[in-house]
Amino acid sequence: MSERTTITQVTQIGVEAIPGTAVPANVLLQAISIEPSIQAEVQTFRPAGVKFNTIGVLGKEWTEASISGPASYTDLAYLFAGVLAYAPPVRQGSTTAYKWTFTPSHTTEDTVKTYTVERGSAARAGKFTYGTVNKLGLEFTRDSVEVSGSMLGRQYQDGVTLTTGATEVALQPVLPTEVSVYLDSSSASLGSTKLTRSFSATFNIGNRFAPIWPLDSTISSFATTVETAPDATLALLVEADASGMGPLTAMRAGTKQFIRVEAVGPTIADTYKWKLTLDMCGLVSEVGEFTDEDGVYAIEWTFSAAYDATWKKALQVELINTLTAL
Secondary structure, eight states: OOOOOGGGOEEEEEEOSSTTSOOOOOEEOSSOEEEEEEEEEEEEEOOTTOSSOOEEEEEEEEEEEEEEEEOBTTHHHHHHHHHTOOOOOEEOTTSSOEEEEEOOOSSSOOOOOOEEEEEEOSSOEEEEEEEEEEEEEEEEESSOEEEEEEEEESOOEEEEOOOTTOEEOOOOBOOGGGEEEEEESSSTTTTOSBOTTEEEEEEEEEOOEEEEOOOOTTOSSOOEEEEOOOEEEEEEEEESSTTTTHHHHHHHHTOOEEEEEEEEEEEEETTEEEEEEEEEEEEEEEEOOOEEETTEEEEEEEEEEOOBTTTTBSEEEEEEESOSOO
16 A cells, blocks of 8 residues: 655646536646645534533535745736636737736626646545635745635545646746836826835735535535625835835825836747736735834835726736746
């Protein structure tokens, strides 16, 4: 009997045509790890007069999975398509570069992608369907660019066989040396004023979807998911100089700010480069304490995503990579 060793556990995903309907997990992400865990709500009962429980009743069962790893211009397309909104990419000229745009709507339901996720090895594997990216975070520092988050899925299925012949997604990491941060007062000037003393930028979006649990004996897990009001924030740790203290005036006036975190990588073809652009309109919602950062006096401002009527959105992410489709 071969052991199920930890080092051989591989994660493969498949893009579902119908949410919750299993498909072959034929995509192998190279930077992102998805670690599933079984979740269950079991009600136990101990009648009067005895010491121990006599009944255990399973009510709800589902899967939660953690998402982690270094950011890649390619793997991120799968995550943003699941948590923000999906639209097919647009080829850039006649090159191998494609632009992906992820813009969640302010008023209508978003089209997102769900995934069949397999995790395991030849010794033993499991899977879940309706894999929904419910939370996603990106932390940019000069040390690394890291992804975090979580996924919601239906009941875990044990003892499956991994899909064979999965295709590895081309790997192009987002490097800290490629990242710049911008802060502007309007959408028209978005991306024009660089913060030259920004030490970290942390984007988080969560609470995107919630499962519904009807009384239906044909359903072994949740029936579907619905959108909820998302919690989207972007925190900037900056030197407390004239530029870094600018958000104080905006906070006091309730003025919206427009933040861009952008990474520009090597050239793909012609003038098109590997690129990640994260834009958000935000209101200052939290102020951190003054701290020391690399020997300079620093402060952290947290912005909550806010809809801007002129810009017609609250946030948007663009990727330029070589993926032609998910």
